[in-house]
Amino acid sequence: MADFPYPGKFTFVDVEIPNLNNDCICAISMIVIDEGTEVLRATELINPQTFFSANNIKIHHIHRKDVLDSRTLQQFWADYGQYFEEPYIIGAHNAMSDISVINKDLARFHTEIHATHYIDTMDIMDQFYYRGNQGKGDLKLCNIAEHLEIELDHHNPQSDVNACYEIVKYMYNHFEMDLEPFIKNIKKTKFRPKKHTAIPSSRQMKIFLNYARKQINRKSPAADISCLKAKKQGDLAYQDGDYEGVIFNYELAAAKNWQSASIYLRLAEIYDSLNMTFDANRILEKGIRNLKKTNRGWRILKSMENNLNRKRRLGSKQQPKSDKQKEVPHKKNTNAIRLR
Numbered sequence: 001m002a003d004f005p006y007p008g009k010f011t012f013v014d015v016e017i018p019n020l021n022n023d024c025i026c027a028i029s030m031i032v033i034d035e036g037t038e039v040l041r042a043t044e045l046i047n048p049q050t051f052f053s054a055n056n057i058k059i060h061h062i063h064r065k066d067v068l069d070s071r072t073l074q075q076f077w078a079d080y081g082q083y084f085e086e087p088y089i090i091g092a093h094n095a096m097s098d099i100s101v102i103n104k105d106l107a108r109f110h111t112e113i114h115a116t117h118y119i120d121t122m123d124i125m126d127q128f129y130y131r132g133n134q135g136k137g138d139l140k141l142c143n144i145a146e147h148l149e150i151e152l153d154h155h156n157p158q159s160d161v162n163a164c165y166e167i168v169k170y171m172y173n174h175f176e177m178d179l180e181p182f183i184k185n186i187k188k189t190k191f192r193p194k195k196h197t198a199i200p201s202s203r204q205m206k207i208f209l210n211y212a213r214k215q216i217n218r219k220s221p222a223a224d225i226s227c228l229k230a231k232k233q234g235d236l237a238y239q240d241g242d243y244e245g246v247i248f249n250y251e252l253a254a255a256k257n258w259q260s261a262s263i264y265l266r267l268a269e270i271y272d273s274l275n276m277t278f279d280a281n282r283i284l285e286k287g288i289r290n291l292k293k294t295n296r297g298w299r300i301l302k303s304m305e306n307n308l309n310r311k312r313r314l315g316s317k318q319q320p321k322s323d324k325q326k327e328v329p330h331k332k333n334t335n336a337i338r339l340r
Contacts, residue, residue: 003038004165005172006179011083011115012091014161015098016060018067019053020204023104023191025073026052026062029157031165032083042080043158045070048105051200051243054211060155064242073102074109084113089183093141093164095120096187103189112189119182121167128177200243202274209279212248216255222248227256231263238266246270254283257290261297264290268304280308 004010010033018026026048032040045062047070057063084090084102092098095118103112122139130138137143141163145152150166153159171177200208216223225233230252237245247270250263258264264287271280284305291298 004033004036005169007035009034009088010091010119011088012161012165013084013098013102014092014157014164015101016056016062016155016157017101018048018056018062018064019051019200020055020207021050022101024048024050024108025101025105026056026067027060027157028073028076028102029161030080030083031161032088040083041158044076046073046076047071048073051204053200053204054208054244057244058211060157064244068240073105077106077109077111081111084115086115088115090115090118090186091121091164091168092118093121093160093167095122099186100189100191104191107189107191113186116186117183118186119168119179120184121164123184124167124171124177124182128171128175128182200274202276205243205247205274205276206279208244209247209251209276212244212251215248216252223252225252227253227258230256231258234263234266243270251283254286254290257293259290259294259296261287261291261300263287264301265304268301268308272308277308277312281305284308 012031012033014029015025016027018024025046027043027045029043030041031038045067047067049072052062052064090099090113099113099118106112121141121144125139125144126132126134138147141160142152142154144150144167145154145163148167148170150163150170151159152163168179172179230249234246234249234253237249246267250267253263254267264283267283268280268287271277271283284301287301288298288305291301
């Protein structure tokens with residue numbers, strides 16, 4: 001008996017993304033069908049060579065440290081890109097979102113998905129199953145899986161892609177659905193690849209910092225470590241260029257009143273490089289308070305605080321020399337730490 005009830009070649013895919021930029025992936029899972037027979041399943045973590053945002057981590061629980069030894073999408077594509085060529089039809093839930101982010105990531109490597117058609121299980125559920133009469137949330141993959149009694153570990157890409165695959169089979173087995181009306185043309189992804197950078201935006205890091213401080217204040221399992229261990233983990237993150245690791249662990253050590261200047265200096269340096277001026281001053285002031293208790297090292301923090309304040313005052317006093325000249329914004333210090 002055939003695994004899949006429809007003729008043709010299909011590649012079902014699901015991806016997870018590392019940050020709010022929505023232009024690269026950190027995990028991919030695929031199921032390949034050839035004339036009714038399942039011929040391949042593959043799932044991999046992908047190294048996007050960039051930072052991870054707190055909101056994304058909360059969704060899929062994949063951290064940057066988990067992918068450091070994984071392949072890039074370019075390396076993955078060398079083995080599996082053939083299944084995203086003609087005549088394969090791409091299948092996914094909210095399919096153009098997955099196709100778009102894959103194409104944005106591939107643009108860094110000067111290639112793209114060359115398949116021209118897709119099917120979308122969200123579209124199938126909307127137009128065929130509910131016929132436009134769905135309630136709020138009915139088109140979410142997790143709710144569809146629960147309604148159709150399909151097993152799902154949501155945001156595990158291996159489970160998500162299997163759910164998409166099972167939805168299409170369900171529609172044939174229960175309703176003999178004609179798939180042809182749901183095969184759509186892939187729209188060209190309009191995207192100009194940016195010069196690759198591992199430097200996150202201040203907005204993204206502020207979101208992560210808020211997440212980290214909540215974890216610390218709530219004494220989550222990740223924050224239930226000694227001050228010394230937090231400092232050591234922060235040092236390793238600093239060496240690896242892991243912004244999230246540095247911020248989380250050094251903020252944790254600071255909250256536990258670490259008694260040397262190094263973490264406060266490094267953290268203030270990072271916050272300053274990201275134009276997070278308030279947090280640079282905040283961590284220096286906290287370090288000064290902590291170190292004054294032992295009268296060790298606080299003066300070097302005070303000196304850095306004075307330098308930051310002086311630089312900020314000078315910047316605020318600068319005025320354009322003419323109507324044609326505009327004030328140059330503060331330039332980020334991109335040499336603070338670099339992701340590999």
